[in-house]
Amino acid sequence: MYTPQSISSDRPSKRLRLGTKSCAECRRRKVRCIFEPNTTVCKECAAHEAECISQQSVHVSKQSPKEDGQDIQAKLQGLEQMVYRLCEAMSARPESSSGSSFEMSAAEALTRLQSSSSPGTSLASTPNTGTGWREVSEPRSSVSAEQIESFEDAPLLNLFQEAMLIQKHHVQSQRGNQELSSDYRTKIYIKAIKALVPNSADLELILQMTEPFWPIWEDALGLVLGWEPHSITSLASAKLFIHDSMKxxxxxxxxxxxLFLAFCVQQLPVSFKNRPTNLPASPKALVNSYMSGADSLISINESCSPTIHGLESLDILLKLYLNMGRPRQAWHFARRALNSAVLLGLHNLEDTTRSREKTVWAHIWQLERLLSALLGLPSATTASHPGVSTEPSEQNIGALVLFNISFIAGRIIERNQNHQTVNYAVTLAIDQEAQQFKNRIPSEWWNSLPTTSTPLSAIYGLGILKVEFYAGQKLLHLPYMLKSSVDNNYEYSRLRALDACREIIKAYQIVRQHPRLNLTICDLMDFQAFSAAVVLVIDQLNQSSHLETHQESSDWDLVHDVKRSLKMVSEAMECTVAGQGYDVLQHLSTFRTGAYAGPDHYDVTIPMFGRVKISRPKNQNVQPEFNDFYEAENQFQQQFFPMLEFSANAFAPFGMTGDVLSDMELGIDWTSPLNVDYNYDWSQNFDGSLFV
Incomplete structure (x- = not known):
């Protein structure tokens, strides 16, 4: 606690007449100064938590306001010199030597200080698990032209904070100083982002390579990338938007x-690295820096007055994190956007309101619902919320489907949050509601296949909607499907979950098999297809018969299709999620066919799903004695055939698993030794000798 004497004033303090034994604080307050025996602090100072000093000490140590101001000024000058020395110490990149030294220093700092811009995240807190530049984090190493070191301390931001702390005693001017600091930080981030804009030739190349995806981002995903919806329609308009916005x-x-630049750079294939460019940083570093800088600008300004551009920017950030396989971080941004939208009153829009605001509101609350259901978390909106009650027109089938998917997701969230008390009838009621809605949509829409004239945005948008709808159906029935192996009362949920998984894979394959969409980056979509394939494998392992039915053969074909697509994406886009998903499906497939050749102890924790363990005893040279042939055969199977253990938390997929403990979420190393002691509510073992 600071005493009044520690606060500087514009006028000199009144000289006190000595001659009393009171301390300086009691003399100033004109109260009796009473000291207890063997104490150095009087009663009044102890009661008010004030500093108890003699009057002589005050006059000896008291500085004039002029001296206080000189001291503060000296400290500020020292901080400025430290900042400039830090900037000079940072080596500027040769590829971007055209920028000013201050801009380049700020750009380097922005690139390094990504974790400080988003509270609660640290890009350097998780070890590297892959080899591509699309990974969410990199190992801590020396800075090179293609790698940028991430570290926990934020020197520039710490210096700015210390500068603010020096002036913390100026109570009356504190608000003005904070506003000045916000403006100053805004300018710093803008300068840093400007320094990271590629030169004209590189920008032209990036835009050319990603131009086919722009309609997908706006039409299929509902994003607003420019000044107005669909204002970016050509290379010229894209470059004009970037340059004019920076100016x-x-x-x-x-x-x-x-963020538009981040979308473009994120979508670049691995082959882009082989092209001669003069980018100011590696593609991965550029994406992270654009996102970090944009997030900081939004955070600084949204506390004052949320804007429609700010909401649309949060919407773009949300999608970027989904592409990275970080649904939890995307959920955070969805909540932020939802709060800002409510402050703007978008949840109470009338029919006469401009469609832009209505579209943004619908997109935000619906995505928040879907992510909450996926993560097993409560939603910010309920069925009684005023902003979620108006259903779109049936003429807009896409908007109608997304609205009802979000409505069903809300019902699933309510069930999962109370799964210990609800009964199976609730699940059947939700399933009936979903079926009634599905029957409202023409069957031609559900069964439609793309033609050569179908726009890419329509193909991608339809695929995404189908994946989301059937992912909800899978999420609804999966908890009871897992129980169906021991309880036939849940056979209906098993059939419904399997049907949903098949439809997810079919919709996913339509997108991945299209020659112009097969490399569209979306880690979450890849993960949805992978998890659907895993559910099909679990059901196949539960089939005791060695005679494969037509349906079982068809399901294995779907699993192999997903494997091929994941392998293609992991190699062409260096996607960690797709690569790890392929490895898991490969080991599960070979286990089912009796040809498992993986590690003797294979242990992976699949984020938002569960755990897979395959163990195989090593071949021993010692031959034990057996009493009869059957005992020898059984003992041989136990010794040399692998065992598979599946574990999961059906109603709470998020849990305290590795994806929670890491910023990488879905991109975490699934084989890392996490969650060893975590308890799952469902577990099942499979004997490899049964599949020989």
């Missing part, structure tokens, strides 16, 4: 243009 000095426009 405008508007924080929200700079943030949105940076």
């Amino acid at each position: 405008s000095e508007s924080p929200m426009l700079v943030a949105k243009s940076a």
Whole structure:
């Protein structure tokens, strides 16, 4: 606690007449100064938590306001010198030597300080698990032209915070100093983002390689990338938007243009690295820096007054994190966007309101619902929320489907949050509601296949909607499907879950098999297809008969299709999620066919799903004696055939698993030794000797 004497004033303090034995604080307050025996602090100072010093000490140590101001000024000058020395110590990249030294220093700092811009995250807290530049984090190593070191301390931000702490005693001017600091930080981030904009030739190349995906991002995903919806229609309009936004000095426009660039760079294939370019940083570092800088600009300005551009920027950030396989981080941004939208009153829009605001609100609350259901978390909106009650027109089938998917997701969330008390009838009631909605949509829409004239945005949008709808159906029935192996009362849920998984894979394959969409980056979509394939494998392992039916053969074909697609994406886009998903499916497939050749102890924790363990005893040279032939055969099977253990938490897939403990989420190393002691509510063992 600071005493009044520690606060500087514009006028000199009144000289006190000595001659009393009171301390300086009691003399100033004109109260009796009473000291207890063997104490150095009087009663009044102890009661008020004030500093108890003699009057002589005050006059000896008291500084004039002029001396206080000189001391503060000296400290600020020292901090400025430290900042400049830090900037000079950072080596500027040769590829971007055209920028000013201050801009380059700020750009380097922005690239390094990504974790400080988003509280609660640390890009350096998780070990590297892959080899591609699309990974969420990199190992801590020396800085090179292609790698940028991440570290926990944030020197520039710490210095700015210390500068603020020096002035913390100036109570009356504190608000003004904070506002000045916000403006100053905004300028710093804008300068840093500007320094990371590629030169004209590289920008032209990046835009050319990603132009086919722009309609997908706006039409299929509902994002607003430019000043207005569908304002970016050509290379010229894209470059104009980026350059004009950077010149405008508007924080929200700079943030949105940076996120548009992040989308483009994120979509670049691995082959882009082989092209001669002069980028200011590696593609991965650029994406992280654009996202970090945009997030900081939005955070600084959204506390004052949320704007439609800010909401649309949060919507873009959300999708970028989904592409990275980070649904938990995307959920955070969905909550932020939802809060800002409510402050803007978008949840109470009338029919006469402009469609842009209505579209943004619908997109935000629906994505928040879907992510909450996926993660097993409560939603911010309930069925009685005023902003979620109006159903879109049946003429807009896509909007109608997404609305009802979100409605069903809300019902699933309510069930999962109370799964210990609800009965199976609740699941059947939700399933009936979903079926009634599905019957409202023409069958031609559900069964439609793309033609050569179908726009890419329509193909991708339809595929995403189908994946989301059937993912909800799988999420609804999976908890009881897992129980069906021991309780035939849940056979209906088993059939419904399997049907949903088949439809997820079919919709996914339509997108991945299209020659112009097969490399569309989306880690979450890959993970949805992978988890659907795993469910099919679990059911196949539960089939005791060695005679494969037509349906079982068809299901294995779907599993192999997903394997091929995941392998293609992991190699062409260096996607960690797809690569690890392929490895798991490969080991499960060979286990089912009796040809498992993987590690003797294979242990993976699949984020938001469960755990897979395959163990195989090593071949021993010692031959034990057996009493009869059957005992020898059984003992041989136990010794040399692998065993498979599946574990999961059906109603709470998020749990305290490795994806929670890591910023990488789905991109975490699934084989890392986490969750060893975690308890799952479902577990089943499979004997490899049964599949020989």
